[in-house]
Amino acid sequence: MPLHMIKLCVGVESVEDLRAWVETRLQEARDAGRPAEQSHVTRVMPKRAAEILAGGSLFWVIRGHVQVRQRILRFEPVQGADGIQRCRIVLEPVFSATEWQPRRPFQGWRYLKPEEAPADIDGGEEGALALPAHLRRELTALGLL
Structure with missing residues (x-):
């Protein structure tokens, strides 16, 4: 079983917000003639990268709950404008x-063992997102979802 990563999705209110943000960045890249890849830059390259690349995902925590995941395609070392080495996580935009x-x-990201990762919701993304985020949050807090 592949190892996963988990990270806070700061500044995003819902999965819909994250999806819109990603689509905007992908379109900006296309318009500028750059490769349309979704990525996230973090400070530390995972030492267990090979285990993650064997099918692992990045699980996003949005407003205090893991809500969505994206498959990790690769890791790339990058150097910031400040000269500090960082890690670019390239994600499948699904x-x-x-x-x-x-x-x-x-802070940062953490490894997430497969047995600790939340399961995908049956019916896929569209079925799960049919409920507004605030309603899903309330139903989850009540233990009904």
Whole structure:
């Protein structure tokens, strides 16, 4: 089983916000003639990258709950304008809705073992996103989802 990563999705209110943000960035790249790839830059290159690249995903924590995941395609070392080496995580721009799992805030990213990862929601992304985020949050808090 592949190893996964988990990260807070800061500044995003819902999966819909994340999807819109990603689509905007992909379109900006296309318009500028750059490769249309979704990526996220972080400070630390994972030491267990090979285990993650064997089919792992990045699970996003949005407003205190894991809600969605994206498959990780590759890791690339990059150097910031400040000269510091960083890691570029290239993601498949496809969102898979997951069961909501509460998570406390943390810094950076963490490894997520397969047995601790929330399951994908049956019916795929569209079925899961049919409910508004605020309603899913309330139903999850009540233990009904």
